[in-house]
Amino acid sequence: AQSVSQHNHHVILSEAASLELGCNYSYGGTVNLFWYVQYPGQHLQLLLKYFSGDPLVKGIKGFEAEFIKSKFSFNLRKPSVQWSDTAEYFCAVSRGAGSYQLTFGKGTKLSVIP
Amino acid sequence: NAGVTQTPKFQVLKTGQSMTLQCAQDMNHNSMYWYRQDPGMGLRLIYYSASEGTTDKGEVPNGYNVSRLNKREFSLRLESAAPSQTSVYFCASSASDSYEQYFGPGTRLTVT
Numbered sequence: 001a002q003s004v005s006q007h008n009h010h011v012i013l014s015e016a017a018s019l020e021l022g023c024n025y026s027y028g029g030t031v032n033l034f035w036y037v038q039y040p041g042q043h044l045q046l047l048l049k050y051f052s053g054d055p056l057v058k059g060i061k062g063f064e065a066e067f068i069k070s071k072f073s074f075n076l077r078k079p080s081v082q083w084s085d086t087a088e089y090f091c092a093v094s095r096g097a098g099s100y101q102l103t104f105g106k107g108t109k110l111s112v113i114p
Numbered sequence: 115n116a117g118v119t120q121t122p123k124f125q126v127l128k129t130g131q132s133m134t135l136q137c138a139q140d141m142n143h144n145s146m147y148w149y150r151q152d153p154g155m156g157l158r159l160i161y162y163s164a165s166e167g168t169t170d171k172g173e174v175p176n177g178y179n180v181s182r183l184n185k186r187e188f189s190l191r192l193e194s195a196a197p198s199q200t201s202v203y204f205c206a207s208s209a210s211d212s213y214e215q216y217f218g219p220g221t222r223l224t225v226t
Contacts, residue, residue: 009154032213043204044157044217051213090156094213101172102147102215106156 004093006105013081014113021076021108023091033074034092034102035065044090050074061085086112116140118218120205126224127195135190135221137205144210146188147172148180150201151220157204163188165210195225 007022025031035047048059055067065076074091091105118139127133139146144165149157149172159172161180169180177199179191188207192199202222206215 004156034214036217043219044206046214046216049214092157101159101162102157102213104149104156104158106154 004091004103004105006089006091006108008108009106010109010111012111012113015083016080019076019078019081019085019110021089021091021110023074023076023105024072025074025091025093025103026072027093027095028072029095032094033065033067034094035059035063035074035076036090036092036104037087038090038107039087047076047089081110081112083112083114086110118205118207118216120203120218120221122221123219124222126226127192128226129196131195132191132193133195133223134192135203135205135223136187137189137218138187139205139207139216139218140186141207141209141216142185143207143216144185145208146182147206147208147215148178148188148190149204149206150174150199151204152201160190160203192223195223197225199223200225 003026005024033050036044037047050057050067058064088107088109090107092102121136147162148160151157158174163169163182166185181189202220204220205218208215
């Protein structure tokens, strides 16, 4: 079965620090990749997505992610975090070619200290 | 345009009671989904409906039933609630030609 691994359960950073959250998946075929964010008390919102093309994708609020096919990875990055980035971040994967089911990672909680 | 709406926002049930969680979307999406979110577990798919009139089991369907009432509405029913079903339940929808899912605000359910 397809699985999605997020390496860090909880990350604590100071404002202006750089962020990288890891995500690896197990499926070997074509995939669609997503990062969702859940701010405290809110529902999930899409940060960015990758379907095909340029493996470096840019999302909202200054986030970006890089798809490295050889490493089965889709890591999320932001050069300089803000207190308002405090949230839980979920990586999700769906298989390509018509499969719309998402498999989520367990999430990484990010706490940004002012 | 409200997106995906869910009712109720909060619910407390006793073990053995039944209830239905409601979900509606106004984006004319064909596909709808029910997930549960538990601490440290991420989101797990309970059931999904690829189109009106069809439903399929996801990763954790036991103890739940669903109804795709029409294109807009997709309900989740707990026939006999158990403490293990204490969770936050999210509904989502997507267009048939899109892999992007849009989520509702969630229902926080506690079973005592």
